[in-house]
Amino acid sequence: MGRHSLKRRGTTLVLVALIVTAVLAAVGLALALVSPVKPAAELAPPIPGPATSKPAPTTTTADAEHPGMRALHLTAHAWSVPALRDPVLNLVREHKIDTVELDIKDESGKIGYPSALPRAREIGAIAHDAYDAKQAVEQVHALGGKVVGRLVVFRDPVLGAWAWQNGHRDMLVQRPNGQPWSSGYGKYAFTNLAHPEVRAYNLDLAVEAAGLGFDDILYDYIRRPDGPLAQMRFPGLSGSAEDSVTSFVADSGRVLRERGALLGVSVFGIAVSSPTSVAQDIPALARHADYIAPMVYPSHWGKGEYGVSDPNADPYEIVKRSLGAFAEAVRGGRAVIIPWLQDFSLGRTYGPQEVRAQIQAAHDAGMPSFLLWNAGCRYHAAALSPR
Template identity: 35%
Template sequence: MPKRVKGYLVLVTILALVAGVLAYSYLPTTFSNTASNNDNPGVGDNTPKPAEASEDPAEMRQHAKEVGANELGQVPILVYHLIGEEEGRWTRTPENFRRDLQELYDSDYVLVSLSEYISGDMDVPEGKSPAVITFDDSTAGHFRLIEKEDGETMVDPDSAVGILKEFGEEHPDFGHYATFFINAEPFGQPQYWKKKLQLLDEWGFEIGNHTYGHQNLGGLTPEQVGDQIVRLQEHIQQALPDFKPNLFAIAQDGIPQEYNSMVSGEINGVKYQHDAVLRWAWRAYESPFHKDYDPYQIQRIQVFQDKGQSTLVSWLDRISAKRYISDGREDTLAFPKEWEEYLKENHGKELLIYDSKDPVRDPGQEAQASQAKGVHVTFSYASSEERWNNIIALTEKQQMNTVQLDVKDESGRIGYLSKVDMAQEIGAGRDMLPIKEMLDQLRDRGIYSIARIVIVRDPFLAQKKPEYMVKNQNGTPLDGGVWVDPYSKEVWDYNIQLAQEAYELGFDEVQFDYIRFPEGRASQTAIYGAKDNRKREEVIADQLRYARSKIGWDKMLSATVFGFTGFAVDDMGIGQRPERMAPFVDYISPMVYPSHFGPGNYGFSNPNAHPYGVIDGSMKDFEPLVYPSGAELRPWLQAFTMGSPRYGVKEIQAQIKATEDNNIDSWLQWSAGVSYPDNMYPLK
């Protein structure tokens, strides 16, 4: 090539490079506060993508803060069993499954494969969250083929695979990933089972092992476990010769003699190795970068319609303040500083730790709540400095860690001078407690604080504001005028504002008590000024939903219920159904005092004489009502005497043991007189 031509080419190249550099210099050097337009990428969108943005660490942290990134947050791993025509406990209709996908999409989730989640190699856009979909049992509605007239087949558009593919095509930024945990003879239509596995593999779906015969592995030997796993592995290889499932879901939640036999093993010279073991429900699971993440103990969320409400919607609300949110970069790990101590070692990422601008769930506080063990204290009792110090000493001596303190009690009075408008208007506050100093004292000693707020038993409000009082049919006050209207939004606003004030003062948690209708026959025909057409159980659930919307999911919230609601077939006329209330609280606290149960309950002629049996039976009754929502149980136990026998250390410890034998690590002791024996805990 002539030197002149070479010179021109060099000159043109240099000019092009200079022009490119000048053009790039006019691009923004910081991240935008707005998300990019995913629907029209490249159209009217000059926002630099994360990979194009400045590598300045301060700017990267600022960007993570702006999008609310928390890559140590929780990930919903969803599980479905049946896709069928009629909604049920184990069945999701095609229509509702489509709604689930839309709910995820509208809530800024994208689908990732289970393998991507396990490895942590998730390509999630900034501001978005990952979700994983799994199917157990390989039932017919998961993947159905329709035979056409020409002999060819097509995917049934109302099967899970058809719905996922269609939704993924309509929303390419969402994806269509899912993992199918199969048994032998998967998906019905035996003539097509090989073809279906081949198509799943071709289309990017994952296939996992769910045992050959849907075998409950409970108590089985490693050899028996391995036989079930290897038989299915070899069965799959008839369709996919080189395929070895590396994902395993436990069938019927049966745990074998040796847990690790589900992870790896060898049977007759055939080896198997799983990168993850999935258990049943009930919870969202940790980020793969969280220190508590264990790929062999992954829990899931079952999606179904629970009393008219989707469990998916409830769960997405529940984890909203602690969900995994991506910063859009694959080489970094971004999270608020409150979460730093929960980072696992050897994460292999550049860290972006920032001060959060929005409220986030404090994982340390959440962990403390899960281990809360303590006593109830009235504000009258706590008004004496000596008695207050005795409670703290009792708590520390007995290795407890929690105090539940009345804010507003059954009298309707408040133990300090509240600044809430209604409280000031009616004069409900009493200058009895230096509340901030007391809460500081608890916090400095690592003692968890719970504010008790009594809701509808409020004689003080009823007297000062008669328009809220519940009355008999003849217009006289019901029960002497101690009840206020559960339908009333004003009543609820008052109590919610007290709860918000309690959090601001420094309480770790608020517990609503008397969150119900008055009991008794007269209450059924009583006059409620704000009454509407809702059922009573709907009113109580709606009020909790309203309270949570005002309080937010970054705060710990609990509610008490009657102990009878664990086995009652209805709301007992008081509006309490634990399964309707649980979606909106962190803890349900059933008042399972043995003295309150009658002859025949739990098989005892005198339940009060059988504290262990009553608590054990109660916890087993409440568990299926509460756990599907993600709420936990924290029972109120009896530390007082009512009838025979007299309650002391032996009876209290029997209740605690029953609670802990049901794998519940949190409980509270109730004594209206704040009288607790020495040495009731720890258990001997």
């Protein structure tokens, strides 16, 4: 979620939009929970190998280009609610989508299935209503679809709180006074992107999910916190935060491809023009990830961005123009672009027409793939056509 530039007139608006979207994601999760029916300098130290004993398959996807997808987001809890899960599975049956994006670990730090990782169990990261990951993947595969596992990486209040309370304070992003960085995300929300144990925990989880059959792993919150860099400390960081994020993506992509899974990274829309704003260097990431998933939600752009007077009122134009910038940024890399598109209302009511306009814009920009986001996991099926 983001804007084209934090330095323009829309600075305040983009920060508000980011906070609002985070709140909407939390509200959407809450609604789902009660329903009957929202990431040259020296690189950081290398991470340890994955803590899984599952052998790697003999095949490799090292040279494969991502085949693309038409996907919808589902939270872990939504998967267990038939009124939320079944409409999405019906869209797979009807060939209106071909992929389900299912949370592995979300913004709360909770893991959606009963992970066997010792660290996950030690810190209490397993969700109380965890789904059967292998069964979920097999169910989608039986319909001819694929499953992408969304893994929220550095925003992890469960790991953060455990680390702080157990004396591992260097595992968190800190303020200059040594206290945990918080802002609007919560006291222990952001873990340290440079810390080897933080990185190993997330990669181990990604490898475990790949072993359970997830076709792709999609990293979210693969970034530093948004806000003034001068107010943040990353203990042990060598070089820039952008280099550290890129090195982690490089390590992850190599390990996952050896195990037959591909890697995507969700990025802010502003990252293409302002890589230091959240430590997402798009050209560098494109050399190591299999796809870049920019969050180009029309509601998140300021008036006049990319020459569009009111982006939220013109979803086609803002999506097409912003994706053009990403296309240039990834040129020469291995990654394709699979954009996150908006199927929610923020500042303006969005329905099938607005969703279709974004899908068409992506197609016209040379990107026939898409991921649709709705924090409450309720989608406008009328916006989708079979292929």
